[in-house]
Amino acid sequence: MAQIRSIPLEGRIATANGIRFLRAEWWGDLSRFVVIRYSERGGAEKSLRMDIDKRVFLDHVADPARDKVVQKQALPIWEIVAKERNAPELRTSLAR
Amino acid sequence: MTHFYKGVGVGTFLHANDLRINGITPARPGAAFSLSAAMQHVSRGVVMTPCISLTRSYAVAEDYARNAGLAPPTPAAPAYVYVVDVPDPLPAGVAIYDPVEYVASRNRNPVTQPSYHHNGGSKFLLAVVDPSAHGALLTTPPVRPPGMHGGAPAGPILTEQLETMVNALRDAEALIVGSVPRAWIIERFDIS
Numbered sequence: 001m002a003q004i005r006s007i008p009l010e011g012r013i014a015t016a017n018g019i020r021f022l023r024a025e026w027w028g029d030l031s032r033f034v035v036i037r038y039s040e041r042g043g044a045e046k047s048l049r050m051d052i053d054k055r056v057f058l059d060h061v062a063d064p065a066r067d068k069v070v071q072k073q074a075l076p077i078w079e080i081v082a083k084e085r086n087a088p089e090l091r092t093s094l095a096r
Numbered sequence: 097m098t099h100f101y102k103g104v105g106v107g108t109f110l111h112a113n114d115l116r117i118n119g120i121t122p123a124r125p126g127a128a129f130s131l132s133a134a135m136q137h138v139s140r141g142v143v144m145t146p147c148i149s150l151t152r153s154y155a156v157a158e159d160y161a162r163n164a165g166l167a168p169p170t171p172a173a174p175a176y177v178y179v180v181d182v183p184d185p186l187p188a189g190v191a192i193y194d195p196v197e198y199v200a201s202r203n204r205n206p207v208t209q210p211s212y213h214h215n216g217g218s219k220f221l222l223a224v225v226d227p228s229a230h231g232a233l234l235t236t237p238p239v240r241p242p243g244m245h246g247g248a249p250a251g252p253i254l255t256e257q258l259e260t261m262v263n264a265l266r267d268a269e270a271l272i273v274g275s276v277p278r279a280w281i282i283e284r285f286d287i288s
Contacts, residue, residue: 001168001170002168002169004168026163027163027168028159028162028163031159031162031163031164032159032163032228033159033160033163033164035166035167047107047166049105049108049164049165049166051141051164052227052228053225053226053227053228053263053266054139054140054141054259054263055227056140056141057141058141058143058164060143060144078227081228082227082228082231085228086228
């Protein structure tokens with residue numbers, strides 16, 4: 001069973017248009033992919049995949065206006081993930 | 097026949113369908129293929145294009161399948177790597193592009209801009225391949241000729257052309273424009 005590791009994002013990335021970024025998760029330490037969990041207006045948790053080498057999301061939000069807001073947050077999120085992903089003291093493991 | 101690979105992560109758009117039955121259709125099958133579409137697809141992760149990404153590298157496809165899903169794969173819900181046998185020559189209505197050759201061939205004149213040339217140091221490409229480990233090279237102003245002053249300090253020139261070529265080389269990536277028929281998909285490996 002893969003161990004999921006995570007970095008908290010809540011409160012560290014500005015909430016915009018009701019979109020709240022919660023955390024970055026990954027399960028392959030050598031992989032370039034992470035999953036960004038977020039919620040819209042307090043609703044159910046949703047996910048966007050990020051390629052941290054390309055510094056972009058691989059997924060889009062259906063609503064173009066909201067997607068524009070989301071895509072703008074890719075770089076600030078990448079900056080946190082790139083800095084903290086290889087710092088074991090800054091990340092947590094999620095039991096699943 | 098040449099083998100290419102397609103990694104499909106758990107919970108992603110293609111995961112719900114067996115590609116051996118359905119083949120693969122791009123997100124925008126009727127859209128025009130262009131330099132911009134190719135660069136957006138390869139370097140910006142824009143999937144609303146007429147392109148389908150394949151790789152010559154099983155290792156790249158396996159990493160994508162295992163780690164670029166919405167959840168880790170398990171034996172009960174595995175990710176997949178499909179083997180795609182691409183015929184040569186291709187049938188009418190389908191084209192395959194090497195993004196490196198495609199971008200380079202449209203930037204043949206080194207004196208025009210934008211170009212894929214950068215003005216950074218010889219290690220600068222490390223930052224393009226792995227910005228998490230070498231990100232400082234993206235923002236460190238490059239050495240300039242003596243006496244050249246002016247302008248705000250900035251990192252080296254990094255164009256979408258260069259990012260596309262580097263990303264495509266790294267991932268051994270090819271772009272299919274058109275649909276991949278099910279007959280080309282000859283095998284599927286479970287990844288868990």
